[in-house]
Every structure is written in C-alpha cells, then in structure tokens.
Amino acid sequence: MDDVRSREWDAIVIGTGVGGGTAGRRLTESGLSVLYLEKGPDLGDEALSALEIETRDPETRLSRGAWPRLLEAELDGAWCELDGMIGAGVGGTSAYYAATLERPERHDLDTGTGHPHPTGGWPVGYDEMQPWFQLAERYFHINGEVDPLAPNGAELLAPVLPLPESDAALMLDLRRAGMHPYRTHMAARFLPGCESCFGRRCPRRCKMDGRSAGVLPALESGRAALLDRCSVTRIQADGTRVEGVTCRRDGQEFTLRAKRYVLAAGGLGSPSLLLRSGSEAWPEGLGNRSGLVGRNLMFHLSEIIAIWTGQGQQRGEESRSISLRDLYFMDGQRFGTVQSMGLSAGFGEILHALNGRFDQSPLRRLRPLRHGMRIPAMVAARMLGRAKLFVGVLEDLPYAQNRVLPDADDPDRLRFHYDISDELRSRRAAFRKAMRKAFRPHRAMFMGAAPQLNFAHPCGTLRFGDDPRTSVLDRDCRLHGVENLYVADSSFMPTSNGVNPSLTIAANALRVADAVAAGLRLAAGGGLGY
Numbered sequence: 001m002d003d004v005r006s007r008e009w010d011a012i013v014i015g016t017g018v019g020g021g022t023a024g025r026r027l028t029e030s031g032l033s034v035l036y037l038e039k040g041p042d043l044g045d046e047a048l049s050a051l052e053i054e055t056r057d058p059e060t061r062l063s064r065g066a067w068p069r070l071l072e073a074e075l076d077g078a079w080c081e082l083d084g085m086i087g088a089g090v091g092g093t094s095a096y097y098a099a100t101l102e103r104p105e106r107h108d109l110d111t112g113t114g115h116p117h118p119t120g121g122w123p124v125g126y127d128e129m130q131p132w133f134q135l136a137e138r139y140f141h142i143n144g145e146v147d148p149l150a151p152n153g154a155e156l157l158a159p160v161l162p163l164p165e166s167d168a169a170l171m172l173d174l175r176r177a178g179m180h181p182y183r184t185h186m187a188a189r190f191l192p193g194c195e196s197c198f199g200r201r202c203p204r205r206c207k208m209d210g211r212s213a214g215v216l217p218a219l220e221s222g223r224a225a226l227l228d229r230c231s232v233t234r235i236q237a238d239g240t241r242v243e244g245v246t247c248r249r250d251g252q253e254f255t256l257r258a259k260r261y262v263l264a265a266g267g268l269g270s271p272s273l274l275l276r277s278g279s280e281a282w283p284e285g286l287g288n289r290s291g292l293v294g295r296n297l298m299f300h301l302s303e304i305i306a307i308w309t310g311q312g313q314q315r316g317e318e319s320r321s322i323s324l325r326d327l328y329f330m331d332g333q334r335f336g337t338v339q340s341m342g343l344s345a346g347f348g349e350i351l352h353a354l355n356g357r358f359d360q361s362p363l364r365r366l367r368p369l370r371h372g373m374r375i376p377a378m379v380a381a382r383m384l385g386r387a388k389l390f391v392g393v394l395e396d397l398p399y400a401q402n403r404v405l406p407d408a409d410d411p412d413r414l415r416f417h418y419d420i421s422d423e424l425r426s427r428r429a430a431f432r433k434a435m436r437k438a439f440r441p442h443r444a445m446f447m448g449a450a451p452q453l454n455f456a457h458p459c460g461t462l463r464f465g466d467d468p469r470t471s472v473l474d475r476d477c478r479l480h481g482v483e484n485l486y487v488a489d490s491s492f493m494p495t496s497n498g499v500n501p502s503l504t505i506a507a508n509a510l511r512v513a514d515a516v517a518a519g520l521r522l523a524a525g526g527g528l529g530y
Contacts, residue, residue, distance in 0.1 A: 004035060004225055004227060004256075005254055005256060007033075008257050008258060008259065009033050009034065009035045009256075009257070009258040009259070010027070010032035010033045010034065010258065010259050010260065010520060011024075011027050011032055011033070011034050011035075011258055011259065011260045011261070011262055011516060012034075012035045012037060012245060012256060012257075012258040012260075012261050012262070013027075013034055013035070013036050013037065013262045013264060013488075014037050014232050014245065014261070014262065014263050014264060014265050014273075015037070015038065015039075015092060015263070015264035015265040015266065015269070015270075015489065016036050016038045016089075016090045016091060016092055016210055016211065016214070016215050016226075016264075017087065017091065017092025017093055017094050017210040017264060017266065017489065017505075018092065018094045018209065018210045018214070018489075018502050018505045018506050018509070019210075019264040019488040019489035019490070019505045019506070019508070019509040020036065020092070020210065020214070020262065020264030020265075020488060020489065020509070021036075021091065021092070021094075021209075021210030021211060021213065021214020021215045021218075022136070022139060022210065022213065022214045022488075022505075022506045022509040022510060022513075023214075023262050023264060023488040023509040023510070023512055023513040023516075024036055024214060024215065024218045024224060024262070024513075025139070025213070025214045025215070025217050025218040025221075025224075026509070026510050026513035026514065026517075027218075027262075027513050027516060027517060028217075028218045028221040028223040028224050029221070030513070030514075030517035031223070032223065032516075032517060032520065033223050033224070034218060034223060034224040034225075035224070035225050035226075035227065035256065035258065036090075036215060036218070036224060036225070036226045036227070037227050037230045037232055037245070037247065037256070038088075038089065038090050038226065038227070038228045038229075038230060039062075039088045039229070039230065039231050039232070039265075040062055040065055040066075040087070040088030040089035040090070040228065040229065041062065041063060041065065041089050041090070041228050041229055042089070042090040042226065042228040043064075043065055043089055043090065043095075043201065045202075045205065046201065047201055047202070048064055048065065048096075048201045049201075053066050053083070056069075056070060058412065061088075062088055062089075062229075064089075065087055065088060065089030065091075065095060065096070065201070066083075066086070066087065066088060066089075067084070067086040067087065067088045067412075067414065068088065068412045069412045069413055069414070070082060070083055070084075071083070071084040071086065071268075071414050071415070071416070071455065072413065072414070072415040072416075073415070073416055073417075073418060073455075074405075074415075074416070074417040074418070075418055075419075075420075075453075076418075076419055076420055077419070082455060084268075084414075084455030084456060084458075085455060085456040086266065086268065086269075086414070086455075086456065089228075090210075090211050090215055090226065090228055091201075091209045091210045091211030091212070091215070092210050092266065093266070093456055094209035094210040094211075094502065095201050095202075095209050095210070095211055096201060097209065097456075097502065098320060098341075098342070099186050099187040099188055099207050099208065099209070100184055100185065100186060100187075100320065100339065100500050100502075101136075101137075101140055101142055101185055101186070101187045101500065101502045101503035101506070102154070102184075102185045102323070102337065102499045102500060102503060103133055103150075103153055103154050103185075103499070103503055103504075104126075104497040104498070104499055104504055105150070105325075105328060105329065105497070105498070106126040106150075107329060108122075108126075108495065108497040108498070109122045109124070109125050109126045109129060110122070110125045110126055121465075121494065122494055122495070123464060123465050123466045123471075123475040124464075124475055124511075129507055129508070129511070132507035132508065132510045132511045133154070133503065133507045134155055135507070135510050136503055136506040136507040136510060137154055137155055137156070137503070138155075139208070139213050139214075139506065139510075140187040140208040140213050140503070140506060141157060141187060141188060141189050141208050141213075142154065142156055142157065142185050142186070142187055142503070143156055143157035143158060143159050143160050143185070143186055143188065144156050144157075144159055144182070144183045144184055144185035144186055144323075145159065145182040145183035146182065147180070147182050147323075147325055148180045148182060149180050149325050149326070150325070154185060156185060159183045159186075160186060160188045160189070161186070161188075161320075161321065163183070163321055164321065166309060166388070167321040167322055167340070167388075169309065170307070170309045170322065170388070170442075171322060173309070173442070174322075174324065174438075174439075177438070177440065178326075179324050179326050179438055180324060180325070180326055181322050181323065181324045182322075182323055182324070183321060183322070183323070184320050184321060184322060184323040184339055184340070185323070185503075186320065187207065187208040187209070187213070187502075188206055188207050188208060189205075189206050189208065213506075227247075227249065229249055229250070230247050230248070230249040231247065231248045231249070231411055231412075232245050232246070232247050232265070232273060232411075233246050233247065233248055233253075233276070233411050234246040234273075234276060234277050235261070235263075235273060235274065235277040235286055235485070236255065236277070236279075237277065237279060237281070237282065237286050237482060237485070238279065238281055239281045240481060240482060240483050241482065241483055241484055242261050242482060242484050242485045243257070244256060244257045245257075245261065259484065259520060259523075260484050260485075260486065260516050260519070260520060261484060261485045261486070262486050262487070262488050262512065262513070262516065263485065263486065263487045263488070263489070264487070264488045264489040264509070265489065266458065266489050266490065266491070267297070267457075267458030267459045267460065267461050267489065267490040267491045268404055268414045268416060268458045268461070269414065270461070270462060270487060270489055270491045271293050271294035271404045271406075271461040271462055271491060272294070272404055272406050272407070272411075272414060273411070274286045274287050274288065274293050274294075274462070274479075275288065275293055275294055275404070275406035276406055276407075276408055276411065285406070286479070286482070286485075287462075287472055287479040287480060287481065287482060287485075288472075289468070289480070289481060290468060290469055290470065290471065290472060290480070292400070292462075292463065292470070292471065292472050293461070293462060293472055294403045294404035294405075294406065294461050294462075295400045295401075295402070295403040295404075295461065296398035296399065296400055296402065296403070296460040296461060296463055296494075297398075297402040297403055297404060297416055297417075297418060297458060297459075297460060297461050298396040298397065298398055298402070298457075298458070298459050298460040298493075298495070298496040299396050299418070299453040299454050299455060299457050299458060299459075299496070300336070300393050300394060300395065300396055300453075300454045300457045300496060301393075301394035301396065301424070301428055301451055301452060301453060301454070302391050302392070302393065302394075302452045302453075302454045303391065303392035303394060303428070303431060303432055303435060303446065303448075303452070304341070304389055304390070304391050304392075304446065304447040304448060304452070305389070305390050305391075305392070305435055305436070305439070305444055305445070305446050305447065306387035306388070306389055306444065306445050306446075306447055307387055307388045307389075307390060307439050307442050307443070307444050308387045308388075308442055308443040308444070309387075309388060309442055320339065320340055320341065320342035321340055321342075322339065322340040322390075323337055323338065323339045323340075324337070324338050324339075324438070325337055325338075325498075326438060327392070327431065327434045327435065327438060328498050329498075330434060333427055333430055333431075334395045334397075334427070334498065335392070335394060335395065335427070335430075335431045335434065335498060336392060336393040336394050336395050336431075336497075336498025336499065337392070337393045337498055337499050337500075338390055338391070338392045338393075338435060338438065339390060339391055339393070340388060340389070340390050341389045341390060341391050387445075389447070390435075390439075392431060392432075392435050393454075393498055393499060393500065394424075394427070394428060394431050394498070395495070395496050395497060395498040396424065396496045397421075397423070397424070397495060397496070398460050398463070398494065398495060399419075399421060401417070401419060402416075402417065402418045402419060403416065403417055403461070404416050404461055405417055416458075418453070420451055420453075424451075425451070428451060432446060457490070457496070457500070457501060458490065458491075459490035459491060459493040459496050459501055460490075460491065460493050460494065460495070460496065461491040462487050462491035462492055463491075463492065463493070463494045464477050464487075464492045464494065465494065468480040468481070471494075473486075473487055473492055476511075476512065476515040477492050477508065477511075477512045477515075478515070486512050486515070486516055487512070488505075488508065488509040488512045488513070489505060489509075490505050492508060
C-alpha cells in the first residue's frame with residue numbers, strides 16, 4: 001500500500017468497468033505503469049446473481065458489487081428512488097451485464113446523417129473508429145453472425161452457443177416475412193455452459209467484461225496495480241493540470257499522483273466527481289466553463305414484447321440468440337436494435353403485463369376489476385404456452401435539461417433530473433407499432449404500458465466535440481482546458497445510438513488510451529524512459 005501511494009504512476013485510471021478496465025489494459029500494453037482505483041470490492045471469481053439487491057444498507061450493497069446507495073431521480077417532475085443496476089466493484093456494471101456487444105451503425109457516428117437533434121454530431125466518424133472497434137472485438141472475444149444489413153461490419157468469431165430449435169424456426173419465419181435476423185453478438189469465450197453467466201457474475205471468466213478483458217490482463221502484465229474499496233472524493237486541479245486525486249480507503253484520506261489521469265466512473269459518477277472538484281480556477285466544477293458538465297443525460301428506452309411462436313418452447317430453451325436491425329432507422333426515425341432477451345414469459349409475466357395495462361386504463365379506479373386479469377392471463381398461458389421475450393433498444397437523444405445533479409457532501413449519492421420529451425414519446429409509439437408488425441403473424445403482447453428507461457445505460461453527460469463552447473471533452477476525450485485528464489466511459493457520447501453502448505465504450509477507451517500513450521511519449525521526447 002505504501003509503495004502504491006508514494007510513487008508517481010504514468011496513469012491513474014478511476015473505475016474498472018468496460019471503459020476503465022479496457023483503457024488500463026491498453027496503457028500497460030504500451031509499456032506504461034497504471035494504477036486502477038475502484039470504489040467497490042474485488043470479488044474475485046465469486047458467482048453472484050444480478051444487481052437487484054433487496055436492501056438499502058450501503059455496506060451490504062457494496063459488498064455485492066452494487067452502488068452503495070439507490071439512485072435519486074426527478075422523473076417528469078416527481079422525485080423517486082430506484083435501483084439503476086449500477087455496479088461498484090472490479091468490472092463495474094459489466095460484471096453483471098448480459099454481454100451483448102454490438103457496433104453502432106455508420107450513420108450513428110457520421111455527422112449530419114439522420115440526426116434530428118442539432119447537437120447530435122460526433123467529431124470522430126465511423127471510419128476513424130473502425131480500427132478500435134476491431135481491436136475491442138478481439139479483446140472481448142465477440143462472437144455471433146454478421147448482420148446481413150451490414151456485411152462489412154464487425155469481425156466475429158463463430159457463435160459460442162448452439163441455436164435452440166425454436167429460435168431456428170423463428171429466424172426462418174422472420175426471414176420469410178422479409179426481416180433480416182442474425183445471431184446476436186456476444187462477449188464470451190468458447191466454454192461450455194457460458195450462457196448461464198449472462199446477467200450475473202461469471203465464476204469461470206468465460207464472459208468477457210471490464211475485469212476479465214481489461215483489469216486481469218493488465219495486472220498479469222506486471223505493470224498495473226489495483227486499489228479496491230477506494231473512493232475518489234475529489235480531483236485536485238489548479239488551472240490547466242490535475243495535481244492529484246483525493247481518496248478515502250479504510251477510513252484514511254490520502255492523495256495519489258500520476259502523469260495522466262483517466263476518469264471512467266460512469267455516465268453518472270464521472271460528471272458528479274467533476275462537479276464536486278471545483279476550485280478557485282474552476283468555480284463551477286472542474287472542466288465546466290461551458291456549463292455542460294452533467295447535462296445531455298441519455299438512457300435507452302426498453303420495449304419488451306412477448307412473442308408466441310407456436311414452436312412449443314419449454315423452460316431451458318431460452319437463449320440470447322436473435323437480433324435484427326430492420327427497424328434501426330426507418331422512415332427518417334431513429335429507433336434501434338431488437339434482440340431476444342434469453343428469457344421466457346408464462347402466467348406470472350402475462351398477469352404482470354395485463355395488470356400494468358389495467359393501471360393505465362380508465363378502469364383503474366375500479367380496483368376489484370383488476371383481480372379479473374388473472375383469468376385472461378391463465379387462458380393465454382394454457383393455450384399459447386411460454387412466450388419468448390424480446391427487447392427493443394430505443395435510442396434516446398440529448399437534451400440539456402436532462403442532467404446529473406451533484407451532491408457536494410456525499411460521493412455515494414447519485415442524483416439526476418430527466419424529463420421524457422414529447423419527441424421521445426412519439427418515436428416510442430412508432431417503434432412499438434413497427435416491432436409488432438415485424439413479428440406478424442405471431443401472437444404478441446408488450447409487457448409494459450409506461451416508458452421503461454434503462455438506467456444501466458446512462459451516457460452523454462461529458463460529451464466530446466471540437467468546440468469547447470458546446471462540449472466538455474475534445475476529440476481525444478481530454479477535458480477542455482485540462483491537459484492531463486481524459487475520460488473513457490459512456491459519458492463521452494454525443495448520442496446514445498440504437499445498441500447497447502458497451503462495445504462503443506470499449507473501442508473509444510482503446511482510442512483514448514492510445515492518445516494518452518502518444519502524449520506521454522511526446523512529453524518524454526519520443527521514448528518511454530520512465
């Protein structure tokens with residue numbers, strides 16, 4: 001511990017999720033010394049289920065790799081607490097994710113193509129990102145089938161998981177209906193039974209996440225160290241340089257120093273830390289001269305639909321096998337990917353969905369009628385069997401009023417304000433209509449009536465761009481006005497795109513790491529004489 005605290009590192013990486021873990025590994029591969037700082041514990045290869053923890057106790061939550069406090073949100077003007085599935089442990093949220101890693105579309109990144117929002121452009125286009133997408137796909141062992149609508153896209157390994165018979169039949173039905181399904185792109189190695197770890201911590205490291213694909217290879221290089229249960233409370237910056245980070249561990253407060261700093265605390269955590277790190281030179285928060293730190297918060301909307309295929313699906317056949325992008329960008333509207341969830345629905349799930357519809361209907365005040373929903377749910381379950389669950393990932397767009405709300409006194413408190421825009425509500429209705437049409441003639445039912453934000457996908461709160469007046473980071477994701485602080489998590493994204501953001505985060509983290517290494521080489525006169 002003393003050696004870690006006393007030395008100056010080439011780079012300190014704050015956070016060990018997909019972004020931080022990947023960036024740190026790439027830096028060690030460039031010959032640099034790296035110190036990882038992680039708020040939560042290193043749980044090793046301990047197998048734990050998903051982050052839905054039935055307790056509010058901060059220590060218990062943290063001991064299981066969950067953020068210690070529930071999120072506090074002002075949603076459409078109403079305050080609430082919610083469990084946003086935010087991780088706090090080595091691997092971050094990715095230790096529990098479902099490992100679906102897909103590239104965005106070319107038009108997502110290329111400025112001026114299909115973006116209805118005036119500030120939606122990316123300063124780095126698809127072709128410039130391509131080498132890092134390819135590298136991230138190798139780091140994370142991405143396997144699946146090439147999307148037939150993007151034949152020159154991802155470079156993939158063969159699918160790890162066998163295709164269930166009922167999924168094969170559904171894919172054939174979709175093709176007959178003019179759709180273009182393909183095997184979902186998954187981050188997993190070739191180990192039997194690896195499907196059991198999607199959505200939970202993997203004890204065998206077959207699922208590739210921020211820990212298994214990033215932190216562990218970095219530590220094995222001998223050029224990296226890890227401090228877990230280490231809370232970074234403040235970034236110390238005077239003028240144009242970060243001088244150190246204030247940390248708290250085991251009741252002690254201390255400062256750590258490096259030549260470069262990579263912030264990867266997540267789409268909510270990173271802006272919160274910057275806003276807490278104000279100084280005389282940065283009275284509104286570090287890097288916040290534009291007033292945009294924490295603003296333009298985006299999530300995805302999740303539209304879950306149950307599909308009865310008529311193929312006699314039973315429990316145990318569920319797999320995350322099918323994706324399709326036919327609805328990704330339709331009639332000038334930005335929708336997103338549709339994917340199987342690896343889950344099925346029976347009586348309980350159908351009843352829950354029907355009750356939700358009842359609660360949104362004009363009959364909701366007649367509460368005794370709600371009990372009658374059990375009858376159609378039971379009839380549907382008996383007549384139709386178990387349904388396959390699919391989720392539509394609906395792109396969110398940036399609005400400055402959707403923002404992180406800092407708490408100067410409590411680093412464990414993540415708060416935000418979010419209003420669902422009229423534009424998003426309208427686009428959601430069109431997306432649901434398109435999803436139902438895509439699965440015809442199969443019976444289908446949406447599993448929720450109200451919009452469902454995916455709180456595990458916060459992004460956009462430190463957007464990158466070429467103009468310091470309209471962005472927080474430059475094109476290398478270095479904080480405008482601060483020469484040695486970079487960001488490598490989802491907060492850099494100007495738009496959320498229509499896919500899970502993990503592969504984009506990983507690819508950009510590799511790009512950022514290369515920029516950090518190049519800057520250090522330049523500062524050292526072309527050598528790595530550290």
